[in-house]
Amino acid sequence: MLLLAAAIWGFGFVAQRLGMESLEPFAFNGLRFVIGALSLLPLIWFLQRRGRLKGVKDSGFLPRALLGSSVCGGILFIAASFQQVGLLYTTAANAGFITGLYIVLVPVLGLLLKHSTGSNTWIGCAVAAVGLYFLSVGENFSVTYGDGLQLIGALFWAMHILAVDHFTSRVAPVVLACGQFLVCALASFLVSLVLETTTMAGVQEAWAALAYAGLVSVGVAYTLQVLAQKHAHPAHAAIILSLETVFAAIGGILFLGESLSGRALFGCALMLLGMLISQLPLRYLVKSRQEKAA
Template sequence: MADGLLLLVAGIWGFTFVTVQHAISFLEPHAFNAIRFSIASLFLIIWLLLFDRSQLKKWNKHSIKAGFTLGFFLFIGYSFQTIGLIYTTSSKAGFITGLSVILVPLFLFVFYQVKLTATNIIGVLSAAAGLYLLTLADAVSVNIGDVYVFVCAIGFALQIIFTGKYASAYPTLLLTIIQLATVSILSFAASFLFENTANNFQLPVLYKKEVWSALLITSVFATALAFIIQTGVQKYTTSIRVALIFAMEPVFAAITAYFYNQERLSNSSWVGCALILAGMIFVELPFKKGIKLTKQKINRLNE
């Protein structure tokens, strides 16, 4: 049941690449994210007040700082992903975003001297080769949208690392609310600073089916509900299985893009997608000499 629900979450996330791409042709990226995360935050605040007010006892400057840190990296991830979807395809964006799974062990190695295992190294090399085939093999130069989405993958990878640092120290729902609210605030600020606010937040734009349907799907289902499902059922399975299940997200993105956008990838791009997916799986496979965090390194990670 847990694995099935997590696979459903991966499917929802994969499906949203297409819906977001349609919506941002009418509503600019930062404005879209501002509204999306505001709705999601409100949804979870209501959930907290109705079902678990006890978590409010942990509302303090430390939990706010932790939630803001997670929200900042999540903002980097979603803002660059949404902007990137203007210039690249949903299927390519899905697979490049998935590189965050590979970047996590790389960042742990660089910043915390956590040794890479043989499977980590194979996964990174496979993903690097796949990224080349997906983005460069059929192009003279790098697509700017691919670059934006790669920055998004970096943001998501750092968010995963810092989630591991803070998740056990603070109530999950409270931390999630602060995190999502931070993304909303930063997205509103970015929208007013960098976008044409005269066209944003206008009712005729928000009433368009492509916009309101995408906001509903992404805010309620792909953000608020997805976080609740993940938090509620992950304790019934292993982190390795969760990572492998979430590696299916770009596959769902490619399938959805194929049917709804009629996106067609070249043969080399499909090989690249396969190598990236293989890299995601390899980097999370257990190894008898797997990553071992010594007590000293765990303390450094939590500093």
């Protein structure tokens, strides 16, 4: 589920770039997140009718849902805003690469929350981080304005992963997903009203990008993240989700005419290796080798 979410988000960078040919960043974010939230309402209704939304009838459910939606939605708004504005000044591939730095930030921030992080996760993070370097940093790499915004956004994406991990055990995942989308959409619309000018003609021109970014990138992928993180360690989730950088590169090649060098392909391979290492405890690998030797 996390790998599928990563693929959807990776190709979503292409839709986000194309959508801003007709809409400004906050208007685009507001529309795509409200579309994503609305797309979940039928599912919430269906699950409620079947009695499969745990804790909905509890007296403390509404306060927990409001708190979780506000915290996750607020962090999501900040992260998505830095990413979307940054896309005005950098390529879809670079945005995907730099956003992937949260693979290193999640376990580091997790230490502050007293999360248990095994040695295999740290090794996986290190390998994936080296892969990210080869994937994104050229011989004459310099941090542009757009890349700098993506770097700040990466910190908030890491915080978002940890926030989702915290609240998925307290709020029904699909309700948390819908709530955070609504909070993010509302904040984006408020900023857009102050700073931007949006026309119906622009919305109509961007309908295809909005449909993918709203229904698929938001409605499907973020929900996959919330559901999957209920059963995944946050550091493992960060490494798997960071593979969106690989899919962003593929999307850039296929749809935006961007190129991927042999160095970048080597980085992709290292990121895949890092993901696998993070999922296999070192004691399991050592035991397997000992059994083979015996």
